[in-house]
Amino acid sequence: MKTKVKICCISSIEEAKNALKFGADVLGLVAKMPSGPGTIEDDLISEIVKSIPSETTTFLLTPKTNPYEIIEHQRLTGTNCIQLVDAVKIEDYKILRENLPNLQLIQVIHVTGEESIEEAKLYAEVADMILLDSGNPNLKIKELGGTGRVHNWELSRKIVESISKPVFLAGGLKPENIKEAIETVKPYGVDLCSGVRTDGKLDLEKLGRFFEEIIV
Numbered sequence: 287m288k289t290k291v292k293i294c295c296i297s298s299i300e301e302a303k304n305a306l307k308f309g310a311d312v313l314g315l316v317a318k319m320p321s322g323p324g325t326i327e328d329d330l331i332s333e334i335v336k337s338i339p340s341e342t343t344t345f346l347l348t349p350k351t352n353p354y355e356i357i358e359h360q361r362l363t364g365t366n367c368i369q370l371v372d373a374v375k376i377e378d379y380k381i382l383r384e385n386l387p388n389l390q391l392i393q394v395i396h397v398t399g400e401e402s403i404e405e406a407k408l409y410a411e412v413a414d415m416i417l418l419d420s421g422n423p424n425l426k427i428k429e430l431g432g433t434g435r436v437h438n439w440e441l442s443r444k445i446v447e448s449i450s451k452p453v454f455l456a457g458g459l460k461p462e463n464i465k466e467a468i469e470t471v472k473p474y475g476v477d478l479c480s481g482v483r484t485d486g487k488l489d490l491e492k493l494g495r496f497f498e499e500i501i502v
Contacts, residue, residue, distance in 0.1 A: 289468055289500060290475030292345065292454060293482065293493075295324025299337045301488045306338065308493050313338070314477065315365060316347040324479055324486070331363040345369040345392060353381040360386060367392060369417060379412040390414040392454070397441050403448060410449035417454040417477060418442045439470045446472055461495040468500070476500070 293305040294314030302313055315331045316324045335344055346365035350356045351374050360368055367390040368382075374393070382391060393413035395406045406416050439455075446453045452474035459467055460481030467476065482492045 289473065290454070291497075291500065292456075292475055292477040293479075293488075294345075294347070294456070294477055295479040295483070296334060296488075297324060297326050297330075297486075299334055302334050302338050304488060304490060305493070306342065308490075309497050312343040312345055312367075312475070312477075314345045314347055314369065314479070315363070317349070317359065317363070319347075319349050319371070328359070328362045331365070335364045343367060347371055351375070351378075353378040353385075356382060357385045360389065366390070370394060370413075371419075376408065376412055392417050394419050395445070397438060397445075397457075400441065402441060403444055406445045406453075407449055410451045413451065415452045415454060415474070416445070416449065417456055418445060418471075418473075419456040419477075439467060442471045442473070461492060461499050464496060464499050 290311040291309065292312035292314055293310040295316055296302050296305060296313050305313060315334060316326065317328060317331065318325050331346065344365040345367045346360055346363050347369045348356055348359050349372050350359055351372050353374070356368060356370070356374070369392045371394045379391065391413050392415040393409040394417045395402050395409065397418050410416055442455055454475040454477050455467060455471050455473040456477035458481070459476055459478050464476065478496065482496055483489055484492065
């Protein structure tokens with residue numbers, strides 16, 4: 287099965303259309319975060335969502351953990367999936383399901399050590415997908431993604447093997463390492479931000495090289 291591709295940190299209608307033209311399956315739209323690149327205002331997220339085909343899969347990256355704030359955030363932006371970049375209480379997933387019955391919920395696990403395997407198993411019981419990233423939510427100013435760092439892919443592979451839900455792999459992926467990442471982890475999908483950007487802008491040459499690598 288072809289590995290799904292999510293291009294994240296989409297910052298304009300033009301970037302969204304270029305990512306789709308090259309073959310992206312998913313667009314990631316990053317709301318305001320405690321730290322990290324690629325954040326945009328909620329009204330721009332809404333504009334981008336309205337400008338692209340309605341069947342496009344769009345992930346709202348939200349740092350909110352209160353379920354009612356998450357629900358409000360999605361309704362403001364109009365995406366059809368929510369990427370929860372910080373830990374949401376397991377019991378609060380029920381509230382999200384009741385209020386957003388047609389949306390997919392993607393829980394981010396920041397792979398920091400063996401404990402991440404058990405965390406992924408726990409969230410796989412309630413989330414539609416798991417996304418493995420290289421942040422550190424335990425810092426004073428939380429890192430919730432966009433670090434450009436590669437984490438331990440051996441741990442990521444163990445997570446993929448131990449749960450039945452689809453897994454996206456993020457964290458320092460780029461044209462130069464994407465084949466190794468896919469061969470090592472065997473994820474359902476991959477997620478790129480800085481690896482296909484130059485000075486924060488989507489770089490069409492890098493994007494083209496990435497898709498050449500993943501398709502071969």
